[in-house]
Amino acid sequence: MNEKPAMAPLGPDTRSDHGPSSNKVDQPKPSEIGSSIRTGSRPSALRIVGIGLALYAVLVLALGIVWSRQPPVFDVAALQAEVLAGSGGKPVPGTAVVAAAIGVAETLLDKSGGFLYNDLTPPGLYLDNMPSWEYGALKELRDSVHALRNDFSRSQTQSIENDHAKRADVKFAIDASSWLLPSAEDEYRQAIDALRLFIRDLSTGEDRSARFYARADNLASYLAIVEKRLGSLALRLSASVGDHELTAALVQNVDEKDAVDEVRIDSGGSATSWHLVDDTYYEARGYTWALLHMMRAISIDFAEILASKNADVSIQQIIRDLEGASKPMASPIVLNGHGYGFLANHSLVMASYISRANAAVLDLRILMQQG
Structure with a gap:
């Protein structure tokens, strides 16, 4: 009545779970350990x-x-x-x-x-x-x-x-x-x-x-150089549109036919390449920024000559136009719109300021050359 039930003998699979060989089976090989470390x-x-x-x-x-x-x-x-x-x-x-x-x-x-x-x-x-x-x-x-x-x-x-x-x-x-x-x-x-x-x-x-x-002839020689620089920048800026007639209208004191021909030569007969528009624009901003300081200095050192020639209005006009060209830029990129399109054209805005400054420089130079 109190006999214990006979236990079935352990099979080979059951014994393998408790035998000493089980540790060898479960333990990873050293090569596998190194591989896992490198992989991780x-x-x-x-x-x-x-x-x-x-x-x-x-x-x-x-x-x-x-x-x-x-x-x-x-x-x-x-x-x-x-x-x-x-x-x-x-x-x-x-x-x-x-x-x-x-x-x-x-x-x-x-x-x-x-x-x-x-x-x-x-x-x-x-x-x-x-x-x-x-x-x-x-x-x-x-x-x-x-x-x-x-x-x-x-x-x-x-x-x-x-x-x-x-x-x-x-x-x-x-x-x-x-x-x-x-x-x-x-x-x-x-x-x-x-x-x-x-x-x-x-x-x-x-x-x-x-x-x-601080003589008038010395100032006139310097202004002749400035006039050429501003004229070249105005031509290059206005060429961003590719409208040669508009370019000739923007650049003052230049023969219309010569201005159109020069723009066609400089721009290859078309508008300035899109990847060069910003380079020309920022070069113009750098030049006008430096020229603004020089014109303010000239208004100080040549004050007597400018007053004797009644040229105070001309020098102040140049300074105002250069200040406009050096205003802070709100747009993060240089836009190159056309005509009355949806986007602005920063190059044309800069060209308009430079053209006005160029006209004032020409007037000032003529005043300095007159007796």
């Missing part, structure tokens, strides 16, 4: 690399946006006083022009991102708007310093040129894309130092060779 670590490494690249791309994009902002306009009179305070001189004719050239040059080098035209690494490598702006400002700076060397600082054609003005002119003439041995930034720094030495000698009278002749 590979996604982690790739994930880290991907996150790093994404963060780098975001950083480069953010820096590109910040570095592409146009620098604000500075006060020429305040900068003149600051430079003269450092040299211990007094404000004499020519100090405002030289101070404006120093301010433009230092802005090119010390603005957000520095000088980007010769950059070989991101974000400067892929940016084109700000380098075009820099090139336009540099073009006007070179014209001003060249006029300082050959016209403003010399009493006549056979007079000896000033060494500091000569050095500044030569240093600014280096290729802007040079990045090593020597770099453009180093050469421009040396040019700024030469301008500071010139304004020191001019304001203190220590060097008799440092002179500035």
Whole structure:
């Protein structure tokens, strides 16, 4: 009655679950362990690399946006006083022009991102708007310093040129894309130092060779260069539409047939290529930004000549038009609309300001040439 039921013998499958060999079956082989470790670590490494690249791309994009902002306009009179305070001189004719050239040059080098035209690494490598702006400002700076060397600082054609003005002119003439041995930034720094030495000698009278002749003929020679620069920029900007008759109407003081022919040659007979519209636009903004400061300096240094020629209205008209061309831009991209279409055409707006400034420059130059 109390017998225990007989237990069935364990089969081979059941015994294998409890036998000593079960540990050997369940334990992974060393090769499998290493393989699993490598397989598990590979996604982690790739994930880290991907996150790093994404963060780098975001950083480069953010820096590109910040570095592409146009620098604000500075006060020429305040900068003149600051430079003269450092040299211990007094404000004499020519100090405002030289101070404006120093301010433009230092802005090119010390603005957000520095000088980007010769950059070989991101974000400067892929940016084109700000380098075009820099090139336009540099073009006007070179014209001003060249006029300082050959016209403003010399009493006549056979007079000896000033060494500091000569050095500044030569240093600014280096290729802007040079990045090593020597770099453009180093050469421009040396040019700024030469301008500071010139304004020191001019304001203190220590060097008799440092002179500035605020004469009407010297100003007329400089304005002739400005007139050509503005006319060329107006033609290139208006060519973005591809309407040659409209281009000839916008560019004033130029024969209509010659203007149409020049636009057809420059633009290949059609509108400016879409990928070059923004480059021309920002080059024009850079040139007008630098020219605005130089015209304000001229209104200070040539005040007596302008008053004697009744040219105050002309110089103020130039300054107002240049201020309009240098207004902050609300659109993140340069629009290239046509006629009365849905989109605006920023190039035509810029061309209209430049054409008006060009007409005022022509009037001022004629006044300076009249007796």
